[in-house]
Amino acid sequence: MPFAMTDLVGAEFPLFAFSHCRDVVAAVSRAGGFGILGGSSFTPESLEIELQWIDEHVDGKPYGVDFVVPEHQDLGGGIDLDKIVERIPQKHRDFVLDILARYDVKLDPADVINRRLPPTLPDIGERLMEVAFRHPIRLIANALGVPPRSMIERAKQHGVPVAALVGAKEHAVRQVQAGVDILVAQGTEAGGHCGEISTMVLVPEVIRAIAPIRPVPVLAAGGIVTGEQMAGAMAMGAQGAWTGTVWLATSEAETSETIKRKIAEAGSRDTIRSKMRTGKYSRQLHSPWHDAWEGPDSPGALPMPLMPMLTQPALTQTERAADSGNAKAYELATYWVGQGIGMIDDVRSAGSVVQQFKEDFATAMGNIIAQLD
Numbered sequence: 100m101p102f103a104m105t106d107l108v109g110a111e112f113p114l115f116a117f118s119h120c121r122d123v124v125a126a127v128s129r130a131g132g133f134g135i136l137g138g139s140s141f142t143p144e145s146l147e148i149e150l151q152w153i154d155e156h157v158d159g160k161p162y163g164v165d166f167v168v169p170e171h172q173d174l175g176g177g178i179d180l181d182k183i184v185e186r187i188p189q190k191h192r193d194f195v196l197d198i199l200a201r202y203d204v205k206l207d208p209a210d211v212i213n214r215r216l217p218p219t220l221p222d223i224g225e226r227l228m229e230v231a232f233r234h235p236i237r238l239i240a241n242a243l244g245v246p247p248r249s250m251i252e253r254a255k256q257h258g259v260p261v262a263a264l265v266g267a268k269e270h271a272v273r274q275v276q277a278g279v280d281i282l283v284a285q286g287t288e289a290g291g292h293c294g295e296i297s298t299m300v301l302v303p304e305v306i307r308a309i310a311p312i313r314p315v316p317v318l319a320a321g322g323i324v325t326g327e328q329m330a331g332a333m334a335m336g337a338q339g340a341w342t343g344t345v346w347l348a349t350s351e352a353e354t355s356e357t358i359k360r361k362i363a364e365a366g367s368r369d370t371i372r373s374k375m376r377t378g379k380y381s382r383q384l385h386s387p388w389h390d391a392w393e394g395p396d397s398p399g400a401l402p403m404p405l406m407p408m409l410t411q412p413a414l415t416q417t418e419r420a421a422d423s424g425n426a427k428a429y430e431l432a433t434y435w436v437g438q439g440i441g442m443i444d445d446v447r448s449a450g451s452v453v454q455q456f457k458e459d460f461a462t463a464m465g466n467i468i469a470q471l472d
């Protein structure tokens with residue numbers, strides 16, 4: 100069956116898999132889906148290594164990259180690392196260390212801040228993009244607003260379609276006007292940064308809102324962990340599914356053992372949409388971390404990019420402690436996950452997840468057609 104996405108980006112089956120892990124990206128693309136590497140967790144040097152590895156392991160199949168270059172963030176510290184770090188108040192640092200102490204997680208106060216220039220800064224985004232365009236990427240995506248002009252221009256020069264994630268129809272209209280080629284309509288069920296509208300409402304709403312402007316294909320995202328859900332989204336007019344959470348619990352994913360186990364144990368009500376990790380609303384596994392930060396003694400979230408610089412070392416250290424058997428750290432551990440975790444019960448290979456999606460998608464389509472008789 101020919102899919103519109105096969106023409107546009109070369110994906111045999113329009114299942115898009117966002118992952119920070121190169122092994123997942125390559126495995127999904129090899130299995131006929133389309134892997135997208137989350138590029139913002141890398142430095143330009145490490146991104147080069149990851150993309151070279153993908154080029155060598157993807158058997159010529161198509162893949163893409165994704166960056167987070169937010170339209171709105173607090174750039175008060177410029178690109179001077181010391182100035183940025185200075186803007187993180189002592190009371191916030193103490194609050195983090197206090198939570199960790201209560202959950203028996205040891206972190207040297209000197210290491211409480213991630214002293215790396217935030218990848219969300221526009222200058223860093225530019226350098227990451229330069230690396231990406233040196234590779235045979237078939238898609239470049241941006242999260243958190245209209246992509247920088249340079250992303251759209253460079254992508255056009257390289258003949259690479261630009262995708263953008265949107266959580267509201269107003270944002271979709273602005274993205275189409277700015278020139279993006281693919282919209283990812285991401286509902287509130289999604290892991291990571293998300294808005295308030297459910298996928299079921301957002302997808303048809305976005306399709307309707309952009310129709311009078313320009314025919315831009317829409318991918319559905321948020322809560323999709325099965326082929327039946329993918330078929331449902333495509334029945335609403337989406338050209339494919341864009342997924343994230345389902346890949347966290349695959350054997351190839353570098354997700355910590357703690358988070359893989361917590362995902363398998365969790366239900367769909369065990370997530371929270373909170374600013375208390377990055378400074379912008381993102382959906383995460385609910386843990387005492389959020390209860391503390393949302394509680395009466397909390398100093399409140401800092402804006403992006405300060406908040407992730409403050410929370411990342413603490414939460415990484417918590418996962419490490421939990422992986423080494425610290426039961427209190429296990430309780431505190433949290434990660435970005437979507438509501439679809441309620442349907443994930445075990446860890447499987449990424450290739451077998453793609454295969455299962457294909458089978459369940461075909462069954463669901465058959466079921467719809469059978470009901471027309």
Ligand SMILES: Cc1cc2nc3c(=O)[nH]c(=O)nc-3n(C[C@H](O)[C@H](O)[C@H](O)COP(=O)(O)O)c2cc1C
Pocket residue numbers: 117137139165166167240241242264285288289290291292320321322323341342343344345347434435436437438439
């Ligand atoms: C752990 C995690 C990290 C994410 N980080 C990003 C990111 O850096 N950039 C981005 O565009 N989307 C990011 N997302 C969102 C995904 O691209 C995708 O839209 C979302 O996962 C879809 O919803 P689902 O998680 O219910 O499948 C992330 C999602 C997860 C689960």
